[in-house]
Amino acid sequence: MGDSKINGSLMWYYGICKREVWLMSRNIVPDQSDTNIDIGRFLHETAYSRNKKEIEFGNVKFDVLLHSKHKLIIGETKKSSKFHEASKMQLLYYLRLLEKAGIKASGVLLYPEEKKRVEVELDDENIGKLESAEKDITEIMESSLPPPVKKNKYCSNCGYREYCYS
Numbered sequence: 277m278g279d280s281k282i283n284g285s286l287m288w289y290y291g292i293c294k295r296e297v298w299l300m301s302r303n304i305v306p307d308q309s310d311t312n313i314d315i316g317r318f319l320h321e322t323a324y325s326r327n328k329k330e331i332e333f334g335n336v337k338f339d340v341l342l343h344s345k346h347k348l349i350i351g352e353t354k355k356s357s358k359f360h361e362a363s364k365m366q367l368l369y370y371l372r373l374l375e376k377a378g379i380k381a382s383g384v385l386l387y388p389e390e391k392k393r394v395e396v397e398l399d400d401e402n403i404g405k406l407e408s409a410e411k412d413i414t415e416i417m418e419s420s421l422p423p424p425v426k427k428n429k430y431c432s433n434c435g436y437r438e439y440c441y442s
């Protein structure tokens with residue numbers, strides 16, 4: 277987990293589409309006029325704003341939702357649980373970063389439009405998944421060519437769809 281080129285967003289994209297990981301890592305900018313991207317940003321900036329205190333830690337930003345004497349809980353707000361596994365990987369990545377800095381934390385994924393919250397814990401199994409994903413992401417980033425287009429449920433929302441399907 278020490279590679280600074282990997283971040284939480286790449287971990288999320290890894291759970292969605294490996295080709296997108298390659299495109300993002302090359303700073304190929306997706307279509308900014310995509311309304312789904314705007315809605316996602318809007319939700320991230322507004323949802324749960326009463327509890328929200330965004331903090332930066334290394335190369336990532338996240339929301340602190342609760343901070344008691346014994347426990348820190350960090351949260352990620354998402355538009356939909358449709359990509360729950362990807363969101364979970366992203367949050368686990370943040371939890372692991374904190375753990376490596378000596379900060380024990382739990383996570384919670386928030387889906388305000390669905391009035392749903394899912395708790396996420398960093399256990400041995402999840403650490404193994406993260407390490408495997410990090411290795412895979414590094415290989416994708418180092419490849420001179422992107423992985424081929426593989427249609428998936430995110431394609432219709434993806435800012436790269438013109439690039440992939442034209």
Ligand code: SF4
Pocket residue numbers: 292293294295296299425426427428430431432434435436437438440
């Ligand atoms: S359009 Fe589909 S295949 Fe292309 S980068 Fe986006 S999610 Fe991946």
